[in-house]
Amino acid sequence: MTQLGFYPKPFELSLSALKSVFEPDNPSYSKRVPNCQKCGQHGRKSRLKGHKRICPFKECTCAKCSLSLLFLP
Secondary structure (H helix, E strand, O other): OOOOOOOOOHHHOOHHHHHHHHOOOOOOOOOOOOEOHHHHHOOOOOEOOOOOOOOOOOOOOOHHHHHHHHOOO
């Protein structure tokens, strides 16, 4: 036997309760940070921004670097 009014109506939820459902406190994603492909082929992790002129593998012609050049736009 069920009582009328026992379950809350969907529109009786507070705004904070709705916000907690749709916006979790700890999102499981992060922004993607682009890294230098040539440095990555040699085992280094360097951020791409401002790195073009100082890349130690800028003139490298090894097989790994030539492969990464094929996929650059």
